Amino acid sequence: MKYLDEYRDGDLAQKLAAEIHRVTTKPWTIMEVCGGQTHAIVKFGIDELLPQKITLIHGPGCPVCVTPLEVIDQALEIAARPEVIFTSFGDMLRVPGSTTDLLSVKATGGDVRIVYSPLDAVKIAAENPAREVVFFGVGFETTAPATAMAVYQAAQKGLKNFSLLISHVLVPPAIEALMSSPNCRVQAFLAAGHVCAVMGYEEYFPLVKTYRVPIVVTGFEPLDILHGILLTVQQLESGRAEVENQYVRAVSRGGNQPAQDLVKKVFKVVPRKWRGIGEIAQSGLGLSENYAAFDAARKFKVTDHHVEEPAECIAGLILQGQKKPHECPAFGTRCTPEHPFGATMVSSEGACAAYYRYRRHAAAQPWRPHERA
Amino acid sequence: MCLAIPGKVVSISGDDPLVRMGRINFSGIIKEASLAYVPEVQIGDYVIVHVGFALSKVDEAEAQKIFEYLKQMDELGDLKEGAT
Numbered sequence A: 001m002k003y004l005d006e007y008r009d010g011d012l013a014q015k016l017a018a019e020i021h022r023v024t025t026k027p028w029t030i031m032e033v034c035g036g037q038t039h040a041i042v043k044f045g046i047d048e049l050l051p052q053k054i055t056l057i058h059g060p061g062c063p064v065c066v067t068p069l070e071v072i073d074q075a076l077e078i079a080a081r082p083e084v085i086f087t088s089f090g091d092m093l094r095v096p097g098s099t100t101d102l103l104s105v106k107a108t109g110g111d112v113r114i115v116y117s118p119l120d121a122v123k124i125a126a127e128n129p130a131r132e133v134v135f136f137g138v139g140f141e142t143t144a145p146a147t148a149m150a151v152y153q154a155a156q157k158g159l160k161n162f163s164l165l166i167s168h169v170l171v172p173p174a175i176e177a178l179m180s181s182p183n184c185r186v187q188a189f190l191a192a193g194h195v196c197a198v199m200g201y202e203e204y205f206p207l208v209k210t211y212r213v214p215i216v217v218t219g220f221e222p223l224d225i226l227h228g229i230l231l232t233v234q235q236l237e238s239g240r241a242e243v244e245n246q247y248v249r250a251v252s253r254g255g256n257q258p259a260q261d262l263v264k265k266v267f268k269v270v271p272r273k274w275r276g277i278g279e280i281a282q283s284g285l286g287l288s289e290n291y292a293a294f295d296a297a298r299k300f301k302v303t304d305h306h307v308e309e310p311a312e313c314i315a316g317l318i319l320q321g322q323k324k325p326h327e328c329p330a331f332g333t334r335c336t337p338e339h340p341f342g343a344t345m346v347s348s349e350g351a352c353a354a355y356y357r358y359r360r361h362a363a364a365q366p367w368r369p370h371e372r373a
Numbered sequence B: 001m002c003l004a005i006p007g008k009v010v011s012i013s014g015d016d017p018l019v020r021m022g023r024i025n026f027s028g029i030i031k032e033a034s035l036a037y038v039p040e041v042q043i044g045d046y047v048i049v050h051v052g053f054a055l056s057k058v059d060e061a062e063a064q065k066i067f068e069y070l071k072q073m074d075e076l077g078d079l080k081e082g083a084t
């Protein structure tokens, strides 16, 4: 497949890795923000190609992982109502709430449906005027334009039976929160390419200036990630801290203007709690006043759930890069993708699940692309 | 959910930019995606698609650059070897 296979070429990857070895003289700690990159790094064994001096930390960039337990509980409460058709991306279905998950609600009679696109939920609402259709709007800036379009089209069509349980999150405030924490060990970031495809990378210039950290906008294929790491290390080694764009084939500095415009129209920036990290100011999107009628939490008056995370789960530390999944005592024994304690085990983009899938039988193998795909 | 992948636009329907849809070929699997956010895209272009929306058009020339860079690295390597 064009734009896919050629970026997985093992020989070229080795070449980039050799160049990284050549330029690295000091120890560096780099965080890949996006769960998609974490998945690729662990799947293709990219970290094993790197010099030992380089430590990759897996960041909070998995929306499934950072959706707070309270919101999952609200989803479960709404999904259990008889008049509701609850629609969601597939990967939210097994995320454990305090007591159960959406899949179990479905098994006990709840009308829970997996959709590929938020527009599918709008279609279901149009076809089922007697039912209440709720879409679980989670995700980063990448997903927000899709959710925004769903709300916009529902409003245009005058659909009164469509609403959103929304827990959208924004990446730059999370990077800032990580950087300003006194425990922060991260010296540079690979920024998430697809988030930047939407938002551009203007927002990173002040961060680079304030915290003196290189931020390199990076794609998702092995060659992209290695190239992103190379650019990052070159900056670190030469004492520079700049915004750089590795993923030029899909990302422009200004991003996608029509998408940003609609997101701005439908949503407003709000404070948001991140599972495992806590509340971050101005780090989420909520419906703007004009579209408040589409707010499912208001419509169904869901209660404020008080929740406690399983005491054993150290997902919070993992999301902040202070621990690796296999350092968790429950990893792979009491906590597995079949019986996840924390959300980082549920989503394939979560660090715990990625390690479980590709690293459980730890013996590092040399990288042979395609074989482990 | 965050997975966004490149695919080739094989057909386009709808004139209104907001409801313009494309059929996208991902290695033989054809799926529909909204082209509302990429008004410039034409049949034959490659787009990055995420949850049913094309988010950006893949820039052919830029896509080649990393391979040119790697090639240059090779040539430099050859030069160095030749010098010793």
Ligand code: SF4
Pocket (backbone or CB within 6 Å): A312, A313, A314, A315, A318, A325, A328, A329, A330, A331, A332, A335, A336, A340, A341, A342, A343, A344, A345, A352
């Ligand atoms: S392995 Fe399970 S219990 Fe441990 S941090 Fe990961 S999700 Fe939490």
